[in-house]
Amino acid sequence: MTLQEQIRANRLRSTIVVFGFVLLLLVLAGLIGFAFDISLGVVALVGAAAYGIFALVRSRSMTARLTGAREVAPEAVRPLRRLVENVSIAAGLPVTPEVRIVDDAAPNAYAAGLRPEKSYVGVTTGLLATMPQRELEAVLAHEVSHIRNRDTYLMTMALVFAGVIALIADIGFRSIAYGGRSRRGGVLVLVLAIAGFLLAPYAALLLRMSLSRRREFLADAGAAEILNDPEAMALALRRLEQDPTTIKYADASTAHLWVESPTDRLDSERSGVLALSRLFNTHPPIESRIEALEEAGGFRLPEQLPADEAFGLQHGLG
C-alpha cells in the first residue's frame, strides 16, 4: 500500500467505525425506548449526540488536560521543535505540529488532534531525559506518522463514541434501577436491554483497542520509512521497554494514545496476567513490534543499547 492508499483506507475505516458506533447507539436508544418509554429513548439519543459533539469539539484540550500536557513557546524548546520540523518535512506533512510537554519522569509520547493542521505531539520530560537524538527522532517520527495516517482522527472518534455509549448504557441502567415508568414488552425485552447495556461498553472498548493495536505497527513502519532508519525505531522501543517508570497519568481513557502502553505494567502488577486482558491491550507487545522492524529492515538489535547522551541533557531540556 502506498501512503495515500493507507490514508484513504484509514479514512474508510474511520467511516465504518463511526457507522458501527452510530448503529450501536441506535440499538441502545431503541432498547431504552422499547423497555421504558419512546420519549426516554429519544431523550437518551439526543443527549448522547449532544455529548458526542461537545466531546469532539473539546477533544483537543480535553486530551491535553487528561495527559497533563502543557503548551510551550516554540523558542523555549527550540532544539526539540527543530527535530519535529525535520520529521514533519520528511513525512510530507503540510504543517508542523505543535510540541507540548508532559511533566512526567516516564519516557513516553503521544499525538492528538482531529486534523493534521490542528495536531500536536506531547512529549514527556522523561523522554527527553532518556533518549539520545537518533531514538528521540524515531519516537517523534512515530507520532508524526500517527498524525499523517489520520490515526489521531480515528482514535479520537473511537474514544468519543466509546464515551457516548458508556453514557447511554448508564442511562439505561439507571432507568431500570430507578425507573418507575411503565415497563412494556415483559421480561424478554428487559433481559435484552440489560444484556445490551452490559455488553455495549465492552463492544466499544474492544473495537477501540483492536483499532489502536494495528495502528502501532503501521506507525512504527512509517517512522522507519520517514527516517530511512528502522533500527532507530527498534532501539527506541527497546529503551522504552527497559525503562521501569510508568506514566503518572496512566489511565484507561488515554492509554491508546501513547507510543508505549502506559497501563501494561499497572495491569500486570495488579492482577497478574489474564488471558482475557490481552484482548483489551491497547498496544501489541513491544517485543513483536521490535521483531516486525527487524524483519522489515533486515537487522538484529545489539544486546547493548548505545550509551549516547540524552537529547534533553545535551540541550538543557527536560
Place this chain on the structure above:
Amino acid sequence: MLWLWILIGVVAVVVLFAVVGYNRLVRLRNEVDTGWANIDVQLQRRTDLIPNLVETVRAYAAHERGVFEEVTRARTALQQAGSPATAAEANEGLTAAIGRLFAVAEAYPDLKASENFLQLQEDLTDTEDKISAARRYYNATVMRFNTAVQSVPWLFVATPLGFHEREFFSAQDDTALPQVSFQTSN
C-alpha cells in the same frame, strides 16, 4: 448488432481504465510536485542566508576574497539550477564552499564568538537538516511515481498521456536513495 455491443463494451473498459490510471498518475505526480516545493523552500532559505554570512565573515576577514567568491559562485549556480539533479549537484557544491568558509572562520576568534555568526551557523545547520529531510520525502514520492509510470498496466496510460519519469534529488555519486520498503499490510 452483437459486434457493436462488444465494441462498446471494449471502448467502455478502455476509457474506464484510462480514467482510473490518469487519476492515479496525477495524484502521484502532485505528490512529487509537493515534495519538490518542500525542497525548493529550504534551498531558497539556504541561499537567502548566504549573503548575510559572507558579509559577517568579511567584516572580520576582509582579505580572504577567494573563499567569498567561491561561495557566491556556488550560490549563483544553485539559483540557476534547472532540474532536481543539477540542483542537488549545486547544493553539494554550496555545502563544500560553506565548509571552506567555516574553516577560514576558525582562524578568527572574534568572528567565531560573534552572536551573529553563531546564529547564522545554527540556521545553516538547520536548513541543511531540513533539506535532507525534504529530500527523503521527495525521493520517496519520485520512487512511487516512477514505479507507476514504468510498470504495467499504468505504463499504457502514462506514455500516451505524457507522464514522464522524474529525476531524483541526488548528486551523481550519491547512493542515498530510499532503501527501506515496508509491507504495511499487517
